[in-house]
Amino acid sequence: GIQVEQSPPDLILQEGANSTLRCNFSDSVNNLQWFHQNPWGQLINLFYIPSGTKQNGRLSATTVATERYSLLYISSSQTTDSGVYFCAVDNSGGSNYKLTFGKGTLLTVNP
Amino acid sequence: NAGVTQTPKFQVLKTGQSMTLQCAQDMNHEYMSWYRQDPGMGLRLIHYSVGAGITDQGEVPNGYNVSRSTTEDFPLRLLSAAPSQTSVYFCASSYHDQGREIGELFFGEGSRLTVL
Numbered sequence: 001g002i003q004v005e006q007s008p009p010d011l012i013l014q015e016g017a018n019s020t021l022r023c024n025f026s027d028s029v030n031n032l033q034w035f036h037q038n039p040w041g042q043l044i045n046l047f048y049i050p051s052g053t054k055q056n057g058r059l060s061a062t063t064v065a066t067e068r069y070s071l072l073y074i075s076s077s078q079t080t081d082s083g084v085y086f087c088a089v090d091n092s093g094g095s096n097y098k099l100t101f102g103k104g105t106l107l108t109v110n111p
Numbered sequence: 112n113a114g115v116t117q118t119p120k121f122q123v124l125k126t127g128q129s130m131t132l133q134c135a136q137d138m139n140h141e142y143m144s145w146y147r148q149d150p151g152m153g154l155r156l157i158h159y160s161v162g163a164g165i166t167d168q169g170e171v172p173n174g175y176n177v178s179r180s181t182t183e184d185f186p187l188r189l190l191s192a193a194p195s196q197t198s199v200y201f202c203a204s205s206y207h208d209q210g211r212e213i214g215e216l217f218f219g220e221g222s223r224l225t226v227l
Contacts, residue, residue, distance in 0.1 A: 001170075030211075030213075031213070033216060041199065041220070042221075043201065043203075043221075044218075050212075086153065086154065088154075090212050090213045092212055092213060096167070097159060097161055097213055098169060098213075099144075099156065099213055099216065101153045101154040102153060103151065103152065
């Protein structure tokens with residue numbers, strides 16, 4: 001099956017710093033999604049981004065499907081950005097419809 | 112609009128007991144799925160459904176059973192619980208056009224299961 005690798009596995013920032021999280025995948029995909037899991041365990045969808053660039057406030061994401069990677073940018077980080085960031089890819093084909101998740105990047109933003 | 116609702120939030124079982132994790136969504140989503148989350152493993156797909164009466168296996172289906180009798184509900188059954196099934200379980204749903212990709216995925220709040 002498709003492999004999804006996220007880097008870095010852990011990241012520690014001071015409040016106000018910028019960061020870039022990366023998601024590499026091993027095969028062509030139909031779409032890609034980014035999620036944030038907060039320290040209380042809730043999973044929130046950040047971006048649905050099969051290709052191109054999207055922005056939502058201080059967060060933006062870029063997917064280059066032809067080169068099999070996606071980047072999540074966090075600018076002016078805040079302590080509330082702490083948590084785990086997952087990317088998930090959909091390479092559904094035929095009668096299979098599955099999202100495959102990476103293992104995540106644990107982000108800690110210190111005040 | 113409650114989104115995706117899971118119950119119970121916490122459960123402790125003894126080895127060999129059975130139980131059902133409930134999942135309901137009120138967004139008229141065709142696609143529903145169950146994941147388990149274990150430390151260092153990310154989220155792994157257990158079972159999914161693309162509509163009422165249609166279910167299929169994910170990456171880690173053994174020991175779990177599902178059914179989809181309505182669009183709204185997608186229960187996950189543990190037939191004979193084992194300690195290896197201790198995990199946090201998430202239900203998720205999205206819109207889905209038959210034959211096309213999965214849409215934006217929405218998650219429930221999770222159910223923490225401990226099997227002793």
